[in-house]
Amino acid sequence: MIKVTVWNEFLHEKQHEEVRKVYPDGIHKAIADGIGTDGFQVKTATLDQPEHGLTDEVLAATDVLVWWGHMGHHLVDDAIVERVHARVMEGMGLIVLHSGHFSKIFKKLMGTGCDLKWREANEKERIWTVNPAHPIASGLPEYFELPHEEMYGEHFDIPAPDELVFISWFEGGEVFRSGCTFHRGQGKIFYFRPGHETFPTYYDENVRKVIRNGVRWAAPSGAAKPVRGNHKPLEEIRS
Amino acid sequence: MIKVTVWNEFLHEKQHEEVRKVYPDGIHKAIADGIGTDGFQVKTATLDQPEHGLTDEVLAATDVLVWWGHMGHHLVDDAIVERVHARVMEGMGLIVLHSGHFSKIFKKLMGTGCDLKWREANEKERIWTVNPAHPIASGLPEYFELPHEEMYGEHFDIPAPDELVFISWFEGGEVFRSGCTFHRGQGKIFYFRPGHETFPTYYDENVRKVIRNGVRWAAPSGAAKPVRGNHKPLEEIRS
Amino acid sequence: MIKVTVWNEFLHEKQHEEVRKVYPDGIHKAIADGIGTDGFQVKTATLDQPEHGLTDEVLAATDVLVWWGHMGHHLVDDAIVERVHARVMEGMGLIVLHSGHFSKIFKKLMGTGCDLKWREANEKERIWTVNPAHPIASGLPEYFELPHEEMYGEHFDIPAPDELVFISWFEGGEVFRSGCTFHRGQGKIFYFRPGHETFPTYYDENVRKVIRNGVRWAAPSGAAKPVRGNHKPLEEIRS
Amino acid sequence: MIKVTVWNEFLHEKQHEEVRKVYPDGIHKAIADGIGTDGFQVKTATLDQPEHGLTDEVLAATDVLVWWGHMGHHLVDDAIVERVHARVMEGMGLIVLHSGHFSKIFKKLMGTGCDLKWREANEKERIWTVNPAHPIASGLPEYFELPHEEMYGEHFDIPAPDELVFISWFEGGEVFRSGCTFHRGQGKIFYFRPGHETFPTYYDENVRKVIRNGVRWAAPSGAAKPVRGNHKPLEEIRS
Numbered sequence: 001m002i003k004v005t006v007w008n009e010f011l012h013e014k015q016h017e018e019v020r021k022v023y024p025d026g027i028h029k030a031i032a033d034g035i036g037t038d039g040f041q042v043k044t045a046t047l048d049q050p051e052h053g054l055t056d057e058v059l060a061a062t063d064v065l066v067w068w069g070h071m072g073h074h075l076v077d078d079a080i081v082e083r084v085h086a087r088v089m090e091g092m093g094l095i096v097l098h099s100g101h102f103s104k105i106f107k108k109l110m111g112t113g114c115d116l117k118w119r120e121a122n123e124k125e126r127i128w129t130v131n132p133a134h135p136i137a138s139g140l141p142e143y144f145e146l147p148h149e150e151m152y153g154e155h156f157d158i159p160a161p162d163e164l165v166f167i168s169w170f171e172g173g174e175v176f177r178s179g180c181t182f183h184r185g186q187g188k189i190f191y192f193r194p195g196h197e198t199f200p201t202y203y204d205e206n207v208r209k210v211i212r213n214g215v216r217w218a219a220p221s222g223a224a225k226p227v228r229g230n231h232k233p234l235e236e237i238r239s
Numbered sequence: 240m241i242k243v244t245v246w247n248e249f250l251h252e253k254q255h256e257e258v259r260k261v262y263p264d265g266i267h268k269a270i271a272d273g274i275g276t277d278g279f280q281v282k283t284a285t286l287d288q289p290e291h292g293l294t295d296e297v298l299a300a301t302d303v304l305v306w307w308g309h310m311g312h313h314l315v316d317d318a319i320v321e322r323v324h325a326r327v328m329e330g331m332g333l334i335v336l337h338s339g340h341f342s343k344i345f346k347k348l349m350g351t352g353c354d355l356k357w358r359e360a361n362e363k364e365r366i367w368t369v370n371p372a373h374p375i376a377s378g379l380p381e382y383f384e385l386p387h388e389e390m391y392g393e394h395f396d397i398p399a400p401d402e403l404v405f406i407s408w409f410e411g412g413e414v415f416r417s418g419c420t421f422h423r424g425q426g427k428i429f430y431f432r433p434g435h436e437t438f439p440t441y442y443d444e445n446v447r448k449v450i451r452n453g454v455r456w457a458a459p460s461g462a463a464k465p466v467r468g469n470h471k472p473l474e475e476i477r478s
Numbered sequence: 479m480i481k482v483t484v485w486n487e488f489l490h491e492k493q494h495e496e497v498r499k500v501y502p503d504g505i506h507k508a509i510a511d512g513i514g515t516d517g518f519q520v521k522t523a524t525l526d527q528p529e530h531g532l533t534d535e536v537l538a539a540t541d542v543l544v545w546w547g548h549m550g551h552h553l554v555d556d557a558i559v560e561r562v563h564a565r566v567m568e569g570m571g572l573i574v575l576h577s578g579h580f581s582k583i584f585k586k587l588m589g590t591g592c593d594l595k596w597r598e599a600n601e602k603e604r605i606w607t608v609n610p611a612h613p614i615a616s617g618l619p620e621y622f623e624l625p626h627e628e629m630y631g632e633h634f635d636i637p638a639p640d641e642l643v644f645i646s647w648f649e650g651g652e653v654f655r656s657g658c659t660f661h662r663g664q665g666k667i668f669y670f671r672p673g674h675e676t677f678p679t680y681y682d683e684n685v686r687k688v689i690r691n692g693v694r695w696a697a698p699s700g701a702a703k704p705v706r707g708n709h710k711p712l713e714e715i716r717s
Numbered sequence: 718m719i720k721v722t723v724w725n726e727f728l729h730e731k732q733h734e735e736v737r738k739v740y741p742d743g744i745h746k747a748i749a750d751g752i753g754t755d756g757f758q759v760k761t762a763t764l765d766q767p768e769h770g771l772t773d774e775v776l777a778a779t780d781v782l783v784w785w786g787h788m789g790h791h792l793v794d795d796a797i798v799e800r801v802h803a804r805v806m807e808g809m810g811l812i813v814l815h816s817g818h819f820s821k822i823f824k825k826l827m828g829t830g831c832d833l834k835w836r837e838a839n840e841k842e843r844i845w846t847v848n849p850a851h852p853i854a855s856g857l858p859e860y861f862e863l864p865h866e867e868m869y870g871e872h873f874d875i876p877a878p879d880e881l882v883f884i885s886w887f888e889g890g891e892v893f894r895s896g897c898t899f900h901r902g903q904g905k906i907f908y909f910r911p912g913h914e915t916f917p918t919y920y921d922e923n924v925r926k927v928i929r930n931g932v933r934w935a936a937p938s939g940a941a942k943p944v945r946g947n948h949k950p951l952e953e954i955r956s
Contacts, residue, residue, distance in 0.1 A: 089830055089874070091372070111828040112901050113806055117948035124956040126473065128632045128653050129462055133330070133422040137462035142633065147956060154606045154645065155620060155943035157806070157902055162402070162877055163422075163638065167645060167653045171474070173951030175606050175645045175653050183372040183402075184829050185874055223368055223376035226872035231834035234365065234890030235410070239841040239864060328591055328635070350589040351662050352567055356709035363717040367871045367892050381872060386717060393845045394704035394859065396567070396663055399640055399880065406871065406884060406892045412712030414845050414884045414892050423590050424635055465633035470595040473651030478602040478625060569850070604951065607940055611808070611900040615940035640880070641900075649952070661850040661880075701846055701854035712843065713888070 002219045003041050005062040006032045007054065009072035010046040012197045019197045027068050027195075027202060031097070034208030035066075035215060047072055052080050059083060064093035064215045067100045070197065081105050089185030090225070093218025095211065098195035101156070106191070109184050110158050116176070117153030123171040125149040125194065127178055127206075131165045136179060136190065136213045144206040150196035152176045158191070166210075168193060179210070186223065190214040241458045242280050244301040245271045246293065248311035249285040251436045258436045266307050266434075266441060270336070273447030274305075274454060286311055291319050298322060303332035303454045306339045309436065320344050328424030329464070332457025334450065337434035340395070345430070348423050349397050355415070356392030362410040364388040364433065366417055366445075370404045375418060375429065375452045383445040389435035391415045397430070405449075407432060418449070425462065429453040480697045481519050483540040484510045485532065487550035488524040490675045497675045505546050505673075505680060509575070512686030513544075513693060525550055530558050537561060542571035542693045545578045548675065559583050567663030568703070571696025573689065576673035579634070584669070587662050588636050594654070595631030601649040603627040603672065605656055605684075609643045614657060614668065614691045622684040628674035630654045636669070644688075646671060657688070664701065668692040719936045720758050722779040723749045724771065726789035727763040729914045736914045744785050744912075744919060748814075751925030752783075752932060764789055769797050776800060781810035781932045784817045787914065798822050806902030807942070810935025812928065815912035818873070823908070826901050827875050833893070834870030840888040842866040842911065844895055844923075848882045853896060853907065853930045861923040867913035869893045875908070883927075885910060896927070903940065907931040 008028035012019040023030055028044040035042050045053025047069075059065070065084065069076070081104045088094050088109065096106045107114050125146045129137045153174030159182070166179030178193035192210055195201045202208070247267035251258040262269055267283040274281050284292025286308075298304070304323065308315070320343045327333050327348065335345045346353050364385045368376045392413030398421070405418030417432035431449055434440045441447070486506035490497040501508055506522040513520050523531025525547075537543070543562065547554070559582045566572050566587065574584045585592045603624045607615045631652030637660070644657030656671035670688055673679045680686070725745035729736040740747055745761040752759050762770025764786075776782070782801065786793070798821045805811050805826065813823045824831050842863045846854045870891030876899070883896030895910035909927055912918045919925070 109828040111826040115945040117945055119948050119950065121950060121954050122956065123950070123954045126651055129465075130632050130634075130653075130655065131422060131638065132425045132462040132465055132633055133427050133460065134462070135460040138460045139462070141463045142465050151948070151950075153948055154608050155610055155945070156608075157943070157945070159876060159899065159901060160609065160641065160879055164642065167632065167655075169647060169651060169653045171950075171952065171954050171956055173604055173647060174948070175608075175647045177608065177645075182876065183370060184876060186371045188372050221372065221374040221377045223371040223373070223378070224380045226368075226371055226381050226874070228832040228834055228872070228874070231836050231868070231870055231891070233836065233838060233840070233868075233888075235888065237838050237840045237888050239839065239888055348589040350587040354706040356706055358709050358711065360711060360715050361717065362711070362715045365890055369871050369873075369892075369894065370877065371872055390709070390711075392709055393847050393884065394706070394849055395847075396704070396706070398637060398660065398662060399848065401638055402877065403881065406894075408886060408890060408892045410711075410713065410715050410717055412843055412886060413709070414847075414886045416847065416884075421637065423637060465635070467593040467595055467633070467635070470597050470629070470631055470652070472597065472599060472601070472629075472649075474649065476599050476601045476649050478600065478649055607943075609900060610903045610940040610943055611905050611938065612940070613938040616938045617940070619941045620943050661848060664849045666850050699850065699852040699855045701849040701851070701856070702858045704846075704849055704859050 001041050002039060002215060003061055003063045004035055004066060004215055005058060006042060006044045006066040008046055009069040010048065011072045012070065022198060022200050027197065030202040031066060031068065031211065034202055035212055040215065047075060052076060054080050054084060059087045062092055063220055064095060064218045066095040066097065067103060067105065068097045069103045070099035073103050076104055081108060085109065088187035091186035091220035093187060093220065094189045095214045095218060096191045098193060109189060112159060113157040116156045117174060119151040119172060121151065121172060122148040123151055126169040127166050128169065130167050131163060134163060134165045135217050136165050136210060138213050139209055140206060146194055146201060146204060148199050149194055149201065152193055188218040190218055240280050241278060241454060242300055242302045243274055243305065243454055244297060245281060245283045245305040247285055248308040249287065250311050251309065261437060261439050266436065269441040270305060270450065273441055274451055279454065286314060291315060293319050293323060298326045301331055302459055303334060303457045305334040305336065306342060306344065307336045308342045309338035312342050315343055320347060324348065327426035330425035330459035332426060332459065333428045334453050334457060335428065335430045337432060348428060351398060352396040355395045356413060358390040358411060360390065360411060361387040362390055365408040366405050367408065369406050370402060373402060373404045374456050375404050375449060377452050378448055379445060385433055385440060385443060387438050388433055388440065391432055427457040429457055479519050480517060480693060481539055481541045482513055482544060482693055483536060484520060484522045484544040486524055487547040488526065489550045490548065500676060500678050505675065508680040509544060509689065512680055513690055518693065525553060530554060532558050532562060537565045540570055541698055542573060542696045544573040544575065545581060545583065546575045547581045548577035551581050554582055559586060566665035569664035569698035571665060571698065572667045573692050573696060574667065574669045576671060587667060590637060591635040594634045595652060597629040597650060599629065599650060600626040601629055604647040605644050606647065608645050609641060612641060612643045613695050614643050614688060616691050617687055618684060624672055624679060624682060626677050627672055627679065630671055666696040668696055718758050719756060719932060720778055720780045721752055721783065721932055722775060723759060723761045723783040725763055726786040727765065728789045729787065739915060739917050744914065747919040748783060748928065751919055752929055757932065764792060769793060771797050771801060776804045779809055780937055781812060781935045783812040783814065784820060784822065785814045786820045787816035790820050793821055798825060805904035808903035808937035810904060810937065811906045812931045812935060813906065813908045815910060826906060829876060830874040833873045834891060836868040836889060838868065838889060839865040840868055843886040844883050845886065847884050848880060851880060851882045852934050853882050853927060855930050856926055857923060863911055863918060863921060865916050866911055866918065869910055905935040907935055
């Protein structure tokens with residue numbers, strides 16, 4: 001049973017009628033429903049809760065954290081960002097979705113600017129699997145389409161991902177590394193591109209499958225915590 | 240239930256009393272016992288069987304193939320090598336152990352010479368985890384030791400692994416990339432260094448854990464088979 | 479002065495009027511002209527020459543080999559393929575262009591099927607730089623276009639490249655990892671997608687720049703040849 | 718002519734007689750001398766200078782910055798760290814040496830804790846080349862030794878390097894990924910392990926060669942600056 005916390009800033013849904021129509025209970029609810037209960041125990045947390053709903057207790061009980069944020073990145077408390085970062089170093093998985101590319105936690109983990117090209121033109125996105133051996137591609141067709149999405153284009157300012165799973169084609173002429181995995185400390189991170197707030201992307205069956213696969217892949221795998229600092233020799237030193 | 244076939248050339252055990260003492264029922268038996276039955280269905284196959292025990296039927300029913308070979312690499316039929324290669328491209332996992340680095344199937348999959356330094360001096364090997372987020376390191380201490388092993392030293396002539404999980408330290412002064420993962424086609428490959436035929440390495444609990452973890456990691460994950468060849472346009476072409 | 483040999487099967491140009499019109503002196507001549515003489519000494523070799531123009535002497539005097547082949551892959555002698563492979567292991571660079579993805583030497587070096595999707599529809603290709611720190615992207619715009627090219631689409635059955643430099647967008651709806659680097663042995667390999675025989679791709683200034691950059695990047699860098707085989711201990715063994 | 722700035726905190730040399738004996742003019746002087754003038758223009762900068770010697774002007778005129786720090790990491794102004802980071806994103810190379818693993822700039826670029834094991838026991842280090850095709854290994858033997866060094870041991874808490882060039886063996890029983898490359902933004906980063914302040918490591922000819930090679934490798938390569946932000950479609954959108 002993988003314990004998942006879906007975090008959402010939950011701002012667009014309250015402020016923009018257009019978004020509320022698509023996600024009346026919040027994007028986090030749609031993401032959580034998509035992950036489901038078959039092998040998962042899913043809770044949600046939002047920006048407006050005390051400590052953004054990410055207390056030490058909550059994070060200690062989280063195997064994989066899913067992150068959706070956009071207009072409220074700057075409202076996330078730095079101390080909470082440090083706390084999430086520390087948990088990733090300890091082994092908590094992190095799934096960063098769409099505009100989460102510009103969240104404090106993702107930027108801190110990547111060490112780069114994380115900027116990209118974007119356009120809101122309701123255009124078609126086609127997502128191609130380029131690593132068909134990867135468990136995150138499990139059960140997916142070789143490509144799938146989202147009829148209307150925001151465009152994200154290269155150059156996406158991230159480190160070269162440890163594994164590149166998906167590349168998106170956009171109708172307007174761009175490409176994007178849409179499914180990227182990273183190991184950081186004992187934690188696993190998966191960035192997945194789709195999910196603009198005005199489109200029903202998180203109800204799409206393929207998108208939901210990718211997120212479920214990502215959560216399974218990112219769950220802690222339990223190697224021993226590395227010992228660091230001053231270390232006694234294991235062998236006699238004679239030099 | 241992951242279906243595993245452990246393949247062994249099974250020559251040293253018949254020809255060398257020293258090896259037979261350590262592995263009276265063959266190295267394959269010790270490896271198979273180490274994988275166990277908790278989530279696995281394990282069979283064995285050997286060089287002297289018809290088609291080396293790797294018929295189309297056997298391979299079709301194999302999720303992960305484990306390979307131990309050494310003195311008989313040249314005796315493996317090229318047609319069987321092609322057959323195993325085709326199954327890896329289709330998604331079958333492959334665990335290559337120790338002297339399997341010089342097997343026809345590993346060399347074909349790597350595309351390089353796969354040579355290395357070696358020495359039989361019964362020396363100590365210490366295996367360090369350098370990727371503590373990796374599922375193959377699950378449940379392992381940050382390092383473990385084998386009191387007596389054959390030395391393998393760099394440069395190991397392989398492509399840079401997709402993921403480097405373990406590095407060995409040898410008493411005589413060398414290092415080695417001992418745990419290496421590769422994706423090839425839809426298949427996953429894990430190379431793991433230890434296992435000289437004269438040492439009881441495959442009874443070691445940590446070694447057994449690594450192999451079990453490797454088998455779980457390498458099991459097929461089931462993305463759609465990519466379509467290749469001539470392809471009709473998905474969008475209207477007007478240029 | 480980097481010594482370059484441009485190899486071309488030189489068959490289409492002799493057999494197909496359509497190709498001859500575009501490359502009257504052969505594709506190799508256009509590629510060689512594009513590399514130029516500023517820091518390079520460029521020769522050519524073709525399939526119909528003795529030993530395909532790739533004698534031991536020629537290869538020993540080659541720093542970087544550029545390869546264009548298509549309809550004659552099966553006509554390339556296996557012994558010559560082994561010879562080229564051995565030189566790559568020793569440090570000779572190799573630039574594989576377009577349909578060279580299916581050449582014997584590339585398939586041997588990759589260890590995979592190297593198949594892909596393709597379509598001849600004279601469509602637009604847009605090549606995006608996804609690694610702007612890479613020397614092969616030197617002097618290039620963030621994207622460039624080829625108005626008419628053959629389409630190559632994913633999944634391209636290669637190992638994950640060590641570095642992914644370019645991704646192509648195709649008008650018909652596909653994407654492709656178009657600029658891929660690999661280290662194999664002491665050799666460096668660069669695969670670059672464009673260059674269908676019926677289009678004037680190798681006269682394009684951006685394409686020429688990529689190939690020049692690739693040749694510079696792939697030139698041997700001169701580390702010591704690794705010693706392999708039985709190795710005496712560097713430290714006293716007491717275990 | 719590559720413009721290099723060697724930065725040193727320059728504290729140990731002033732405070733510790735033991736260090737001053739080895740590096741009477743500062744570690745930066747020994748590093749700068751080792752880089753030399755053949756193709757390089759080398760300047761130095763230190764912590765005690767205004768803006769730590771890293772003014773906008775200095776950084777704008779720096780192709781590659783070499784960093785040595787240890788006891789004064791916390792004394793480096795955050796604004797200067799941001800400035801260096803911005804220049805790396807723009808393409809400036811960065812060579813981080815030894816205890817620089819814990820510098821603010823390296824930690825920010827890596828996104829991880831960057832901690833490791835260490836021990837001061839004057840023990841022998843043997844540095845093995847594991848990527849003999851890499852230009853940073855140019856001209857080096859397959860291994861070289863430093864008779865007395867501080868030990869650094871795994872797990873080194875960094876992202877998996879884009880390329881692993883060297884692995885160290887330590888007499889006391891540990892291993893370490895000692896030569897690691899990373900692309901970040903348009904910048905190239907090389908971490909190189911050796912160089913404890915009490916040992917004459919930066920006078921060693923092999924160490925100097927590695928640093929020179931690293932500087933050459935990390936020099937900006939000049940792709941176009943990526944455009945980011947809102948982007949007009951390149952193709953007509955009809956979906």
